[in-house]
Amino acid sequence: MRATLNTTFQSLQVRNYRIFATGQLIKLIGVWMMFIAQDWLVLQLSDDSATALGVVVALQFTPVLLFTLIFGRLADRYDKRLLLFVANAIWCVLALVMSVLVLTGVVALWHVFVFAGLLGVGNALETPVRQAFVSELVGTPLLPNALALSSATFNTARIVGPAVAGLAIAAFDVGPVFLISALASTAPLVGLVRMRSGELHRVGLPVGAQRDAAKVVDGLRYVARRPDLMLPMALMAVLGLLLFNFQLTLAALAKTVFETGAASFGLFTTALAVGALAGALAASGRRDRPSVYVVLGSALTFAGLGTLVGLAPTYWLVVLLLLPTGFFMVYFAQASNQRVQLGVDPAFRGRVMALWVLVFLGTNPVGAPIIGWVAERFGAGASIWLGGLLSFLTAAAALAWQLRRTGGRLRLRWAPMPRLYVLQAQPAPAHAGAVRA
Numbered sequence: 549m550r551a552t553l554n555t556t557f558q559s560l561q562v563r564n565y566r567i568f569a570t571g572q573l574i575k576l577i578g579v580w581m582m583f584i585a586q587d588w589l590v591l592q593l594s595d596d597s598a599t600a601l602g603v604v605v606a607l608q609f610t611p612v613l614l615f616t617l618i619f620g621r622l623a624d625r626y627d628k629r630l631l632l633f634v635a636n637a638i639w640c641v642l643a644l645v646m647s648v649l650v651l652t653g654v655v656a657l658w659h660v661f662v663f664a665g666l667l668g669v670g671n672a673l674e675t676p677v678r679q680a681f682v683s684e685l686v687g688t689p690l691l692p693n694a695l696a697l698s699s700a701t702f703n704t705a706r707i708v709g710p711a712v713a714g715l716a717i718a719a720f721d722v723g724p725v726f727l728i729s730a731l732a733s734t735a736p737l738v739g740l741v742r743m744r745s746g747e748l749h750r751v752g753l754p755v756g757a758q759r760d761a762a763k764v765v766d767g768l769r770y771v772a773r774r775p776d777l778m779l780p781m782a783l784m785a786v787l788g789l790l791l792f793n794f795q796l797t798l799a800a801l802a803k804t805v806f807e808t809g810a811a812s813f814g815l816f817t818t819a820l821a822v823g824a825l826a827g828a829l830a831a832s833g834r835r836d837r838p839s840v841y842v843v844l845g846s847a848l849t850f851a852g853l854g855t856l857v858g859l860a861p862t863y864w865l866v867v868l869l870l871l872p873t874g875f876f877m878v879y880f881a882q883a884s885n886q887r888v889q890l891g892v893d894p895a896f897r898g899r900v901m902a903l904w905v906l907v908f909l910g911t912n913p914v915g916a917p918i919i920g921w922v923a924e925r926f927g928a929g930a931s932i933w934l935g936g937l938l939s940f941l942t943a944a945a946a947l948a949w950q951l952r953r954t955g956g957r958l959r960l961r962w963a964p965m966p967r968l969y970v971l972q973a974q975p976a977p978a979h980a981g982a983v984r985a
Contacts, residue, residue, distance in 0.1 A: 556829065559694040564743045565685040571739030573701045575636070578732025580709025581716070582643065584814060585725035586660060587799045588717055589650070593657040598800040598928065600657065602920020604664045605796050609916070611668035612675070612905065620676040620767070620902020624895070628681040629748070633740045635674035640733040642666050647726035676902035683889070683897065687749040692836070692886050699828035699882050703874075706821030714814025767899025775953075776891055777900070779946060780843050780884035781907050786942045787847060787880070789911035790935035791854045793919045794820060800920075800928035806863045819867045823874025830875070831882040837890040838883040841970050844947045846880035851940035858933025881908070 560566050587601060594600035622631060646663045649655040686694040716725050771777050798816040853873040860866045885904065892900045923931040951957060956970050 556693075557697065559686050559690050559697050562686050562690070562747075564747050565682075565694055567739045567742050568681075568685055568736075569697060569701050571736040572698070573705060574732050574735035576702055576705030577709045577712070578643075578729035580705050580817075581713040581725050581732075582729035583795060584710050584713035584817065585650075585717060585722040585729075586664070587795065589655070589722050590657070590660055591799065591803060592722075593655075593660070596803060598796070598804065598920045598924040599917070600920075601796055601799060602916040602918075602923075604660060605793065605916035605920075606914075607661055608664040608668045608671075609911075611665065611672040613911075613914075615669065615672040616676055616902045616906045617767075617899070619673045620680075620899045620905070622673075623677045623680045623898030623902065624767075625898075628677050628684060628898075629740055629743065629745075631677045632674060632681060633737060635670050635677065636733065636736045636740070638670040639667065639674070640730065640737065642670065643726065643730035643733050647723070647730045650726045651723040672905075676898065676905045679885075679889075679901040679905065680898045683894070684748045688890075691889060692831075695886055695889065696828055696831040696882060699831070699878055699885075700825055703821050703824035703828050703878060707818050707825060710814040710817035710821065767896050767903060770893070770896050771900060771903060774891070776840065777888055779840060779950065780887050781904060783843065783847050783943060783946055784881070784884050784904070785907035785911055787851065787939045788908050789915040790919075791851060791932075791939045792877070792908075792911075793915055793931075793935070796916055796919055797923060797928055797932050800923045801866070801932070804923075805928050806866075815867060816870060819870040820874040820877070823871040823876075824878040825874075827875040827878035828882060831879060831886070838887050840887070840950055843880065843883045843887055844943060844950065846876050846883055847943040848940060848947070850876035850880045851936050851943055853936075855933045855936030855940060858929045858931070858936055860929075 560569065586604065590601050590604050591597070619631075642663065646655075646659070649659055682694050682698060683691050713725050716728075771781065794817070798820070802816055850873065853869060853876060857866060857869045857873055860869055888900065888904055889897070919931045919935065922934065951970075959971055
């Protein structure tokens with residue numbers, strides 16, 4: 549057990565990463581509390597409009613779509629630690645201003661729209677830089693473990709944040725929740741100041757002509773030449789567009805279908821996050837680059853479970869289904885992330901991870917209004933199961949393409965227990981042509 553724990557949490561033995569993860573955990577708990585409060589506030593101010601909720605989510609992620617590639621270029625040109633400090637400072641100031649508006653009672657729906665858009669700008673800068681910065685904290689050998697633990701940190705916050713937010717909203721309304729989030733957002737700033745620069749794993753920042761040569765288009769061309777990077781990114785783009793909108797769909801499902809309160813909505817989000825945390829920890833022991841079939845298999849399973857969530861007829865069945873759905877949601881996202889990060893040249897990491905963030909988060913501005921409209925027109929359940937079904941068909945098509953490209957085929961073995969295998973085509977012997985001749 550001790551050996552397993554040491555392996556699972558190995559990156560926490562690195563001081564800089566430990567400080568980083570602690571600051572992220574505190575901030576993210578506040579962020580998830582704020583997201584729950586923001587969603588509930590929008591529903592209060594808009595008479596339970598799922599469309600308005602979709603617009604807020606779209607505004608929150610539109611800057612990711614517009615600016616992420618540019619900010620990813622900055623990550624390959626400048627000090628990532630300094631960029632992270634600036635991004636987190638912006639987030640802190642915005643959260644404080646929003647908390648004052650809510651606590652004083654002058655907040656209006658347009659305030660929430662503006663707040664969501666400005667937060668998105670800070671997020672567009674912070675996310676790709678943070679993704680690329682992890683490798684400087686621990687180095688390449690520990691990178692898979694550190695990525696998994698970062699995902700575990702994120703999903704631990706998703707468990708604690710919504711649960712606390714649901715109880716706090718029920719007891720004190722949304723104002724204090726925004727204030728707690730503003731205070732929690734200072735934690736990463738303290739952590740970044742306390743880090744030891746000499747212990748960072750840096751290859752050296754580009755200077756002069758090298759810095760100017762780090763162009764966005766070069767990163768796009770680099771990915772375009774790599775089918776092993778293109779496939780997980782394409783899958784993430786589609787699933788991110790159709791199925792990762794649980795922030796929107798679960799709020800609408802709880803309030804409009806099952807007619808529950810804030811605490812029950814928090815239970816939906818918490819159930820999803822518990823499964824997600826288990827999925828993140830399941831990937832923490834990985835030391836090598838995951839295969840493409842790990843990515844494809846987890847995508848198919850996640851999409852199938854998402855379809856079932858949308859079709860579930862009862863509240864408690866939704867809660868139960870959200871546990872494995874959260875597990876495979878993060879297992880798929882983590883496997884895709886690790887496959888990209890462990891296959892990229894360090895000189896392109898900032899720009900490639902910016903593209904990853906773009907397809908992961910940047911699809912929300914496109915998907916959120918559509919999902920919100922479907923939820924309002926046909927019901928929140930339909931917006932979930934339809935996205936799950938389309939995602940499943942996309943993952944199945946990607947699997948068929950990969951098998952055809954590599955000459956592989958699927959085989960189901962029933963004993964001693966059912967398992968699905970991928971049999972790869974064996975290359976012909978080097979002397980086969982001479983024998984045939």
